[in-house]
Every structure is written in structure tokens, then in C-alpha cells.
Amino acid sequence: MKNFRLQRKIGEKIIQIREIKGITQQDLAAACNFEKSNMSRIEAGRTNFTISTLFKISQALGVRLTDLVDTAD
Amino acid sequence: MKNFRLQRKIGEKIIQIREIKGITQQDLAAACNFEKSNMSRIEAGRTNFTISTLFKISQALGVRLTDLVDTAD
DNA sequence: CGGCATGTTATCATATATGATAACCACTTT
DNA sequence: AAAGTGGTTATCATATATGATAACATGCCG
Numbered sequence: 001m002k003n004f005r006l007q008r009k010i011g012e013k014i015i016q017i018r019e020i021k022g023i024t025q026q027d028l029a030a031a032c033n034f035e036k037s038n039m040s041r042i043e044a045g046r047t048n049f050t051i052s053t054l055f056k057i058s059q060a061l062g063v064r065l066t067d068l069v070d071t072a073d
Numbered sequence: 074m075k076n077f078r079l080q081r082k083i084g085e086k087i088i089q090i091r092e093i094k095g096i097t098q099q100d101l102a103a104a105c106n107f108e109k110s111n112m113s114r115i116e117a118g119r120t121n122f123t124i125s126t127l128f129k130i131s132q133a134l135g136v137r138l139t140d141l142v143d144t145a146d
Numbered sequence: 147c148g149g150c151a152t153g154t155t156a157t158c159a160t161a162t163a164t165g166a167t168a169a170c171c172a173c174t175t176t
Numbered sequence: 177a178a179a180g181t182g183g184t185t186a187t188c189a190t191a192t193a194t195g196a197t198a199a200c201a202t203g204c205c206g
Binding site: 033034035037038041047048049050053 | 192193194195196197198
């Protein structure tokens, strides 16, 4: 598992948008059909998620996939 | 494995950029440090790749991650 | 204080992505 | 015809993402 930096950046983006929308990690996880523990792992950059996982999150957040990936790197 | 459509779309985007740059699947795969067979799988949308795999490809293609993900969906 | 909400971390089983090899097809070139 | 090029597909072993559960920490509130 590499690219911690990228994963962390995207994780931070998820947190950022999630907090703006005022949802809890718990609720976002539920909207994605997984557990809050897994969402925590993702947001912390501790997992090299697949594109479908990221897509689920983007859908749950109501943003485009691009918005999560666009970390200005 | 779901989101065949998304994976396929991104795969098509990879093909598109790869062909514009005039590189073979073989060479792109080599630049990413994997085999052409795996690149074929990815381009065909037959794998739910991780973000780090997509990132490697974007780097090898000399484009931003966003450019691959931006499928106007 | 005792609950409750929010988030983190460890750990487990299971599914699947990754990396590699090999066989194959369609073309092109020698 | 034989060899080379570009791509596809099947299959395998291994690493790891996913999904789940549980224990924990922190802060807040009744």
C-alpha cells in the first residue's frame, strides 16, 4: 500500500465536504452501506480504496468524483 | 465488483489519452511497472482498480488524476 | 455521575485487486 | 511461411480492500 499522501489528501477532502454538509461520519458511512469504522479508515488515509468505494462516497456526499480527486496536486 | 460502467468509462479515457500520446498498451503498462495483460484488463473496465493504480497510470500518461476521472457523468 | 454521540483503532473473515505467465488472435513485415 | 507487433483473455498466487464487530477515547448533556 503506497501513496499515503494521495489517500490522505482525498480523505481530507471527504472530511471537508462532509463537515460542510453537516453529516456525521456515521451517517455518511451508512449512506454508503458500510460501517463508520471503515469510513474512519478511509478519511484517515489508511486505506487504498477502489474507485467504486470512492464513487459511493461521492454519491453519498452529492458531489462528483472529480471533486474528491481534485486535490490540486 | 460493481460500477462496470464507471470503470469502463475511465478505461476508455485511458485508451483515448494513450492513443493521443501514441503509446502502446505495452509501453504504458511498463511505465506503470505492470504487465500489458493487466493494462488490458483495466482499459476494458474489467477491474475495480484502486486509487493508487489509477494514480500510477495518470503519472505514466502525464496527466492529472482528475483528467482520468472526469468522465462528465 | 451515567448515558449518548462522534470518532478511532485493532482484529477478523472473505472477496477481489494486483502482478505474473502463457496461450491466443489479427495484422504487418520480411 | 515465419517472425514481429499490439492487444485480449484465462488462470494462478499473493497482498490487501472491504465489511463487520468490538473496545476505547472524548466531549457533551441530563
